[in-house]
Amino acid sequence: MTPVLEIDGLVKHFGAGRGQAVHAVDGASLSIAPGEVLGLVGESGSGKSTVGRCILRLTDPTAGTIRLDDTDITHLSRRALRPLRRDVHIVFQDPYSSLNPRFSVGRIVGEPLRRHRVASGRELADRVAAMLERVGLAASLSRRYPHELSGGQRQRVGLARSLILEPKLVVADEPVSALDVSVQASVLNLMTDLQRDMGFSCLFITHDLSVVKYLADRIAVMYLGQIVETGPAAEIFASPQHPYTQALLSAAPVPDPVEQRERSRVVLGGDIPSPLDPPAGCRFHTRCPVAVERCRTEEPALVSRRDGGGPVACHLVTGADVPDLTAI
Amino acid sequence: MAEQVVERPAAPVSPGERGRLWRRFRRRPMPMTGLVLVVAFLVLALAGPMLTRDPSAQDYNAIMMPSSGAHPLGTDDLGRDALARIASGARISLQAGLLSTLLALTVGIPIGLVAGFYRRWLDPVVMRLVDVVLAFPFLVFAVGLAAILGPSLRGVVLALSFIQLPQVIRITRGEVLAAREMDYVAAAIADGSTDGHILARYILPNCAGPLIVQATVAIPIAIIGEATLSFLGLGVQPPTPSWGVMLTTAQQYLDQAPWLAIWPGVMIALATLGFNLLGDGLRDVLDPRSGT
Numbered sequence: 021m022t023p024v025l026e027i028d029g030l031v032k033h034f035g036a037g038r039g040q041a042v043h044a045v046d047g048a049s050l051s052i053a054p055g056e057v058l059g060l061v062g063e064s065g066s067g068k069s070t071v072g073r074c075i076l077r078l079t080d081p082t083a084g085t086i087r088l089d090d091t092d093i094t095h096l097s098r099r100a101l102r103p104l105r106r107d108v109h110i111v112f113q114d115p116y117s118s119l120n121p122r123f124s125v126g127r128i129v130g131e132p133l134r135r136h137r138v139a140s141g142r143e144l145a146d147r148v149a150a151m152l153e154r155v156g157l158a159a160s161l162s163r164r165y166p167h168e169l170s171g172g173q174r175q176r177v178g179l180a181r182s183l184i185l186e187p188k189l190v191v192a193d194e195p196v197s198a199l200d201v202s203v204q205a206s207v208l209n210l211m212t213d214l215q216r217d218m219g220f221s222c223l224f225i226t227h228d229l230s231v232v233k234y235l236a237d238r239i240a241v242m243y244l245g246q247i248v249e250t251g252p253a254a255e256i257f258a259s260p261q262h263p264y265t266q267a268l269l270s271a272a273p274v275p276d277p278v279e280q281r282e283r284s285r286v287v288l289g290g291d292i293p294s295p296l297d298p299p300a301g302c303r304f305h306t307r308c309p310v311a312v313e314r315c316r317t318e319e320p321a322l323v324s325r326r327d328g329g330g331p332v333a334c335h336l337v338t339g340a341d342v343p344d345l346t347a348i
Numbered sequence: 349m350a351e352q353v354v355e356r357p358a359a360p361v362s363p364g365e366r367g368r369l370w371r372r373f374r375r376r377p378m379p380m381t382g383l384v385l386v387v388a389f390l391v392l393a394l395a396g397p398m399l400t401r402d403p404s405a406q407d408y409n410a411i412m413m414p415s416s417g418a419h420p421l422g423t424d425d426l427g428r429d430a431l432a433r434i435a436s437g438a439r440i441s442l443q444a445g446l447l448s449t450l451l452a453l454t455v456g457i458p459i460g461l462v463a464g465f466y467r468r469w470l471d472p473v474v475m476r477l478v479d480v481v482l483a484f485p486f487l488v489f490a491v492g493l494a495a496i497l498g499p500s501l502r503g504v505v506l507a508l509s510f511i512q513l514p515q516v517i518r519i520t521r522g523e524v525l526a527a528r529e530m531d532y533v534a535a536a537i538a539d540g541s542t543d544g545h546i547l548a549r550y551i552l553p554n555c556a557g558p559l560i561v562q563a564t565v566a567i568p569i570a571i572i573g574e575a576t577l578s579f580l581g582l583g584v585q586p587p588t589p590s591w592g593v594m595l596t597t598a599q600q601y602l603d604q605a606p607w608l609a610i611w612p613g614v615m616i617a618l619a620t621l622g623f624n625l626l627g628d629g630l631r632d633v634l635d636p637r638s639g640t
Contacts, residue, residue: 078534098543105540118531122553135540181535 022090023051024189024221025075030084032070036296043295044070046245047084049322052189057215057222059232059253061268062242065292068225069113071242072191075223076110077101089188106136109182113194115174119166125152126162129180136185147184155180156210172203176210183214189221196231208235229272233257238330241265244295244303247322251330261332263308302335310336369633379629385622393442396435403432403589412605422607425597433589434611440590441619443501444574444583445567448508453563456513460520461547465528471521478514486511486573487580494582504583508570519562523555530554557634564627568620575616591616 030048033041045067052058062068074081077093085094088108093101109132112118119128130148133139139147149159155176166174175195182190192211196204212235215222224232232239233253240250241264249262260266263286270285288307293299299306305315314335322333373379397403407427415422421430463474490507497503527533528551536546577583578592586593591612598608 073534076534076538078537102540102542105538108538110535110538112531112535114531118535120532120536120550120554123549131536131539131541135542135545178535181539 021054023087024054024056024089025223026051026085026087027071027075028085028087030071030074030086031082032067032074032079033082040296043245043298045074045081046298048242048245048247049084050240050247050250052221052223054188054221055219056238057224057232057236059229059236059239060223060225060242061227061229061232061239063227063268063292065244065295066242067245067295068227068242069193072110072193072223072225075189075191076105076108078110103136106132106138106185107188108191109185109187110191110193111175111178111182111195113198115171115178115198116166118178119174121166123165124162125157125164125166125169125177128166128177129162129184132181132185138185148180151180151184152177154214155183156206170203171199172207175199175203175207179207179211179214183218183220186218187220189223191223191225193225194227195224197226197228204231211235229257229268241268244292244298246303246333248304248334249330249332250322255330261337262304262334263310263336264304267309302333304334312336373629373633376629376632378625379632382622382625382627382629385618386626389438389619389622390442392435393438397432397439400432400435401429403428403436404587405429405432412601412608414605414607421611422605424594424605424608425601428589430594430608430611433594434591434615436589437591437594437612438615438619440501440578440584440588441571441574441616444504444508445570445623448505448570448573449512449563449566451505451509452512452516452566453559455509456516457520457552457559460517461524461551463517464521464524465543465547465551474517475521478517481510482514484511487576490573490577490582494577499577499582499585501584501588504574504577507577508573511573512566512570515562515566516559519558520555523558524551527551527554561627561631561634564623564630568623568627571619571623572616575612 028049030045032045033043036042048067048071050058050060060068060071070079073079075086075088077086077096077098081094085092087093088104091104093104096104123131126145126148129151130139130144133144133147145162148162152159152162157173157176157180161169161173161177166177169177175198179195195211196207199207208231211222215235224236226232229239236253238250239253239256240247241256241262242248243264249256249260249265256265257269260269267286267288270283270287274280274283286309288309290307293303293306300319301317302308302311302315302320305311308315312335318335320333320335322331324331405428407423407429409427410419410423411427412425413419413423419429419431421434424430424433459474463471486507489510490504493503493507497506533546533550536550541550574583574590575592575595578590579596580592581596584590584593586597594612595609598605598612602609
């Protein structure tokens with residue numbers, strides 16, 4: 021089956037003046053099968069949102085290719101891209117800036133239908149009402165304006181807008197991280213249900229591993245513009261291979277207080293290095309607790325593990341014996 | 349590692365907010381004074397000439413008479429009714445203020461929108477041209493235009509709109525630069541919207557506040573500009589009664605008939621004050637960023 025989305029060697033550099041460039045994404049590759057949810061995980065500044073924006077061509081990639089349903093969209097003009105936008109949409113992190121304050125809720129949700137001339141008049145209103153109810157909002161909200169809604173309601177409106185054309189792929193860029201924890205859970209449950217019912221593929225971008233634990237089929241971990249490990253979600257959670265994935269996992273709290281107290285943790289020092297001047301060799305070596313000399317000079321490739329698990333970009337995992345970080 | 353979301357204020361006005369903004373505006377004395385003065389000026393300009401005498405009718409039995417029952421504001425050196433001329437002058441001032449501002453908005457907003465939205469080569473070119481226009485002395489430009497077109501209201505309006513253009517372009521462009529980064533614009537692209545649709549329905553409405561403020565600030569400047577040019581003989585020509593023209597005549601008779609200079613002067617001051625107070629009030633309400 022052809023993947024819904026296939027990204028190969030994606031590079032995005034932002035000019036930062038004086039010949040410098042921010043290496044936001046530096047050679048990321050991933051693919052999503054029909055109906056699959058891929059969790060793209062990484063900390064702030066890892067470039068995960070830029071990947072999402074490149075897929076929608078909200079920013080133009082510097083190099084690499086993006087294929088949607090076997091169509092290369094990397095260099096399509098905005099005009100040529102427009103009809104393809106029926107199949108992809110995006111949910112943003114900030115529910116306050118993602119809705120036009122001058123449009124009513126009904127107008128916002130119905131815009132994709134109008135722009136692609138899919139429905140109008142009575143039919144449009146009916147479809148908007150049905151979609152609003154599907155995301156758990158009363159159809160009567162369609163006459164309200166965004167500033168009259170709560171953050172959770174706004175995010176549901178954003179979800180309704182991105183799903184009303186029944187796209188094949190939804191890019192969800194930190195869709196719940198701006199919400200209260202109690203609201204997060206209900207929006208996540210809603211997304212899980214909708215994904216199961218409608219069967220769209222989803223690139224779920226988040227910095228919080230616990231958010232994608234139950235939602236994602238596969239997980240890709242990103243660090244400083246590169247994907248360092250991918251694999252089935254269960255496998256990543258059960259036996260993370262890359263030291264960075266291990267650190268990310270141990271940063272997510274465990275709900276059981278006894279277990280939380282007992283477990284050993286990998287704590288990273290410092291901040292993510294500047295993407296203006298990424299470290300040579302393995303980009304993670306400056307913070308890696310187990311880095312060796314080779315990591316400082318030679319960049320590890322994303323290669324499959326010897327035991328057949330998902331690919332990892334780490335000399336220690338793919339080259340020699342896997343060090344048990346938790347024993348340090 | 350937690351990512352923080354900075355809560356941005358929603359754009360200044362959305363339909364449901366209008367009532368709240370009006371209540372906030374109404375409570376303040378200064379903007380309300382401005383509103384009253386502007387309304388009075390509009391009534392004078394629109395209805396005044398119909399209620400007063402013919403501003404060109406000469407009465408040789410009443411030359412430079414002080415105020416009386418027949419001529420409430422007195423008469424000028426040719427025996428014309430000063431009140432009628434003030435009312436007709438208001439109409440000229442209103443035309444100069446409104447037409448030049450409207451013209452500047454009509455030309456400037458599209459330029460600012462396109463320059464700010466597309467950037468690329470257009471943006472630096474437009475902004476350098478704006479700098480050039482800003483560096484141009486207004487009077488020198490007006491004299492040149494008067495030389496080409498002949499002194500007239502049309503020349504005044506063109507000159508006044510031309511000097512307003514840089515501000516309109518800069519404000520529009522600045523607002524566009526901020527608005528185009530909003531996620532709702534990205535969402536509109538994802539919806540499949542064309543650029544024209546995004547500019548008209550997403551970007552422009554969300555820059556409207558500062559532009560309305562700019563317009564109310566520009567109108568009084570244009571009113572003074574018209575009076576200045578007409579006073580210097582570069583604008584409206586006698587016998588058409590412009591406040592500036594009336595001042596020119598009046599300065600010859602300051603000793604004998606000071607009221608001829610006082611009334612046009614007071615009118616210019618009041619009309620300008622009214623628009624400025626109104627503009628300040630609108631700015632406070634519509635454009636919170638520039639708050640004092």
